[in-house]
Amino acid sequence: MREAELDHAFAEGLERSPHLRTWLLAGGRFARYARTARLMQAEQAAARKAAHWWKHWWCTMPDGTQGETDIFAVFEDPSAGRFAIHVENKPPHGVLGYAQAAAYRRRAAFKANDPRWLDYRDFETVLLAPAAFLEAHGECLRQFDRGIAYEEVAEFVPLFARGAAAGSS
Template sequence: MTEKELDRVLERGFKELPGFCDWFLSRTRFSDRGGRCVFSRSDHPWGRFPVEFTDPETGRNEEVLREGETDVLVVFEASDGMIFALHIENKLADGKFTAFQPELYAARAKHWLHDVKYGRYQDFQTVLVSPSTFRKKNVRESGKFDCFVSHEDIAKFLPEFGSE
């Protein structure tokens, strides 16, 4: 399956399998909140957002506008009414990160806070979803995401993730 096909399978899992939602959330810092999926997109929502970088020549912080996508955006409502999101990057075993891709996930997620277009979430985490082999080959960049969930573990709920 392609990455985009797996993105749609993952979104379907969040919408249709409450047990999968609970299990996936248990891998995040939202594990004690519970929650039900109230909004999701696996059509690679794209946006422009500001990012602060340190200029290597001057050492000064500069803000630039960047554009980018989130593979799967899932928004949950906790039992106490709090709305939170997972910004999920899905990689195949032979995938590669683009320049600054992990860092841009957090910047984009922060910029989309409270935006109706993206589910009005109040808090978020960035999640890397990939085969364990991808993570091992890309340890440094993979570690820039807030958490990791392997394709192998997801395959226990969504068998398509085991077909790679």
Template sequence: MPLSEDQLCEIFADGVRDIPALRLWLLGRTKFAGQADQCRLLDGEQMAIRPRRRWWRHWWCYVPELSRESLTKIFMVFEVGTTGERFALHFENKRQGSKFSPGQAAAYAPRARHMSLKAEYLSYTNFQTLLLAPADFRRRRAADVDRFDVLLTYDEIARFLPAFGASESD
């Protein structure tokens, strides 16, 4: 049986937390690449703010710019050890054959902006939006994919987390 989107999200979030090579690769794909080796994932701090089984999962908020509630599927805040600067990575995950709901992709950047500088989101000052998806997802959903700063394909992630390789062809 194929893994669900939520199961893949959990595997990814746990991997970023537990596998230094994955974390460095991930950060190396972002505009924060130059600080990757100095960053600490604030998973414990996220859990302290919002105690749940999954520290990363489904961070909801009302976004005035969108006039509605909206969620970030995977939310990770990092702190740069040398400066104390905090930045967030906001992830969406789309499996083979799935699509975005109306306005879903467009909501990521406004939501990330709205959440920045707020204590309940660890007062981050910078962010990027990322999409986890199979390699051919861009071809099928280019306009939505291009709303994200970074696309991480399942086959790239599978180098660190083999479960994503099996999901590439689901």
């Protein structure tokens, strides 16, 4: 199972499934907006020329380092304004170093309050991986706001059941 396939399936699920969107938001720091926030995929698609609204949101940090977010989703709530979810997806045999994990929050903070990234005001960082990966990479996981296991996502996006099973073979 390729990481890109899982990225695409998750983003497509966000776009098409109100249940997945509500579940994703309800489990994190934006829980109170889970039923009222709107995914801004059309605005993300219009903001730049790219094949997918959620993919390849690169930035160059003030120190010159560059990085991207695997899945970048901006939401807008009538009372809260805009907020973003930055998802790092790691398949079963993926590699995640401490520096990469720590950079996620820095990039999310750097992109906040900037029209190039839809001027979101707040954010959450998420590590998406099989449960065994999350367990084995606790120090890296702590650099994110939370971890979400493939096994949980599989309830909404069946492809993630295959992604999780690939790690147990």
